[in-house]
Amino acid sequence: MxxxxxxxxxxxxxxxxxxxxxxxxxxxxxxxxxxxxxxxxxxxxxxxxxxxxxxxxxxxxxxxxxxxxxxxxALEGKEVLSSDGQHHYVRAAAGENWHAFVQWTLAQGLGGLENLSLIPGTVGAAPIQNIGAYGAETKDVFHSLRAFDTTSGEIVTLDSAACRFAYRDSIFKMAEGKQLIILEVSFALPKAWQPNLRYAELATAVQQQGWTAPTPQQVADTVIAIRRRKLPDPAEIGNAGSFFKNPLVPGEQCARLLAQFPELVHHRQADGSEKLAAGWLIDQCGWKGKSLGRAGVYPKQALVLVNNGGATGAEVQALAAAIQADVQARYGVRLEPEPVFV
CATH class of the missing domain: 3.30.43.10 (Uridine Diphospho-n-acetylenolpyruvylglucosamine Reductase, domain 2)
Incomplete structure (x- = not known):
């Protein structure tokens, strides 16, 4: 070769x-x-x-x-591009560390990405997964991206509509987008910034600090503190963050589950469906803190699977399958993994 x-x-x-x-x-x-x-x-x-x-x-x-x-x-580079009446536009190469990029935008005095602080990974991965946390998603501030088409060899530009964003999903996870390699991503950050405190835990934590009008950096610092308290640092214990998506079920199914399990954690969606808390379902099945081989469930957050040392991918996969089987048997709900299995 x-x-x-x-x-x-x-x-x-x-x-x-x-x-x-x-x-x-x-x-x-x-x-x-x-x-x-x-x-x-x-x-x-x-x-x-x-x-x-x-x-x-x-x-x-x-x-x-x-x-x-x-x-x-491993493409590098980031810059403030321009601004108009409503937005500041920033761009970062796909290989830039996501959290470092978020912190950089805050250092420029630009809000909009703070709720997505401390999410591991790179800028290029953010649109693929439409990463989200604490009431915000990539699509909320996404402007456009450039990608290399491995079929044609051409550089293509995609706007938000072309990316087909959905919950932890995008065209890049579909057959018609898998030939695209993201090179750089641009974001439109609001000039009239307002804190996004829709997520109750974040709102409570900000309130406890006594901030009635928190800055973007203060919101980011609060998100970082919450994440560090709940989630393991991959540098210390191997993990991929939340391992399962929060399942969406029809309203009727949720009502039946509530009749049987009144404590069920659920969040009504605009279309009438209900988003269930995967971590709660796993916890109720007794998996929090348990291990299977060298793979385990993080003791502080049942949604996170961890490598306790020397685990193989097959061991993590077996643990995930056992959890899925238990949740399916007890609640009739299928948990879908977030990570891509290779």
């Missing part, structure tokens, strides 16, 4: 996934400029390989070695 790009072979991905799974890539390329992607596409042998696009590895479960080419997107 010949190419002028510098590949590494049998490359350990242990430090490139937040679960800390020790899997290897048959071939690995750290992508620092768009030209490398064109070179991969121009090389018939490389273009034919199975391909995994990797960012921060924070929404990924490696179930074994990857028998192909891992493209690790």
């Amino acid at each position: 010949q190419s002028h790009i510098s590949l590494q072979h049998q490359f350990s991905l242990k430090h490139l996934n937040t679960f800390g799974i020790d899997a290897r890539a048959q071939h690995y390329l750290r992508v620092t400029d768009e030209g490398q992607l064109r070179a991969v596409l121009a090389d018939p042998a490389l273009a034919a390989l199975p391909r995994l696009v990797l960012g921060g590895g924070s929404n990924l479960l490696l179930t074994g070695d990857f028998p192909g080419l891992v493209l690790h997107i």
